[in-house]
Every structure is written in C-alpha cells, then in structure tokens.
Amino acid sequence: MNTQKMTRIALMTAVICVLAPLSIPLSSLVPISLATFAVMLAGVILGAGDGTACTALYLVLGAIGVPVFAGYSSGIGALVGVTGGYLIGYLPLAFCSGWFAKKQGYQLKGMISGMVIGTVVLYTIGTIWFIVVTKMPLMGALGACVLPFLPGDALKIAAVCLIAPRLRTALKLTD
Numbered sequence: 186m187n188t189q190k191m192t193r194i195a196l197m198t199a200v201i202c203v204l205a206p207l208s209i210p211l212s213s214l215v216p217i218s219l220a221t222f223a224v225m226l227a228g229v230i231l232g233a234g235d236g237t238a239c240t241a242l243y244l245v246l247g248a249i250g251v252p253v254f255a256g257y258s259s260g261i262g263a264l265v266g267v268t269g270g271y272l273i274g275y276l277p278l279a280f281c282s283g284w285f286a287k288k289q290g291y292q293l294k295g296m297i298s299g300m301v302i303g304t305v306v307l308y309t310i311g312t313i314w315f316i317v318v319t320k321m322p323l324m325g326a327l328g329a330c331v332l333p334f335l336p337g338d339a340l341k342i343a344a345v346c347l348i349a350p351r352l353r354t355a356l357k358l359t360d
Contacts, residue, residue, distance in 0.1 A: 190235065193356065197227040198239040201253070202246060208255035213329035214267045215315065218255040221307070222341040224275045225300045228282030229291075229349040230358065236279040244272060270314020271330075274307035281306060282345075291353065293346055300342045308334075 205220035224243075228236030243253060244264070252259045254272065264272055281303030282296070289295020308331050316326050 194239045198242045201243040206257045216255045225282045228279035229286045233283035236283040240279040271311030274310040277306040278303035
C-alpha cells in the first residue's frame with residue numbers, strides 16, 4: 186500500500202469520524218446521523234475495498250472508545266446495542282457504494298444503484314438486529330427504523346452524487 190492510498194483512507198476515515206457523531210435523537214432509539222452520508226461518500230470516492238477499509242477503521246476507533254458514533258457515543262456496547270446492526274451495516278454500504286460506482290464508470294446510474302442497494306442491505310442488517318435486541322415486531326421496527334429515514338437517505342444519496350465526482354477529480358482518482 187502506498188503513501189497516497191494510506192493518506193486517502195485516513196482522510197476519509199477522519200471525514201466519517203467527524204460527520205457520524207452529528208445526529209438528531211429520535212424516540213425510536215435510532216438517531217438520524219450523517220454517518221450514512223459519510224460512508225457512502227467514502228465508498229464512492231475510494232472504491233469498494235478502500236471505502237470499506239476506512240469504514241472498518243471508523244468502527245474499530247468507535248469500539249475502542251473514541252466517541253465517533255452517533256451522539257458522540259462509543260464502545261463495544263454501541264456495537265451490540267440497538268443500533269449495532271446499523272453500525273455493522275455500514276460495511277456493506279461502503280462496499281456496495283464503491284463497487285457499483287466503479288462498475289458503472291462512476292456514472293450517476295452506478296453511484297445511485299450502489300448506494301440504494303447498500304442502503305437496503307444496511308437497513309436489513311440493522312433492522313434484524315434491532316428486532317433481536319428490542320423484540321419489536323417487524324412492522325413496528327420498519328416504522329421506527331426505516332420509514333422515517335428514507336427521505337433523508339434520498340437527500341444524502343443526491344448529495345453524494347453531486348459531491349463525489351468533484352472530489353474524485355480533486356484527488357486525481359482515475360480508476
């Protein structure tokens with residue numbers, strides 16, 4: 186791994202760590218945060234492998250106690266608590282975002298496809314884990330953990346589509 190690649194991974198890890206704690210608590214126990222935006226951005230900018238790597242690094246930092254999770258929380262408890270499935274779901278979100286974007290030549294269709302598919306996987310993992318932890322029925326969990334987040338996630342996807350191509354150009358990423 187060369188210095189430029191390590192620097193890009195570190196930079197995007199820092200972006201996730203700065204944006205992810207910014208959140209709005211909801212009564213459903215799952216807050217609205219900028220984490221999904223930052224993870225999708227990392228995937229699209231860095232690609233599937235490096236985007237997933239910086240997302241994994243973010244999760245490790247949070248797990249060891251750096252307050253980078255929503256609401257400036259941290260620790261293993263966050264990974265096994267009600268939002269733990271969503272945190273783990275960031276890994277496939279980053280991977281899908283990067284993989285589909287690259288597969289489609291970083292065109293709009295590929296970026297949107299990857300982020301939508303990644304978000305579906307994120308919601309699936311997160312909601313299943315939420316149900317396991319809370320014992321809430323499926324429809325209640327969908328109403329609490331998925332439906333309220335759809336409009337915001339659509340806006341985040343649109344923002345990534347606007348920002349990522351410019352950042353890829355500025356970082357001189359050509360793959």
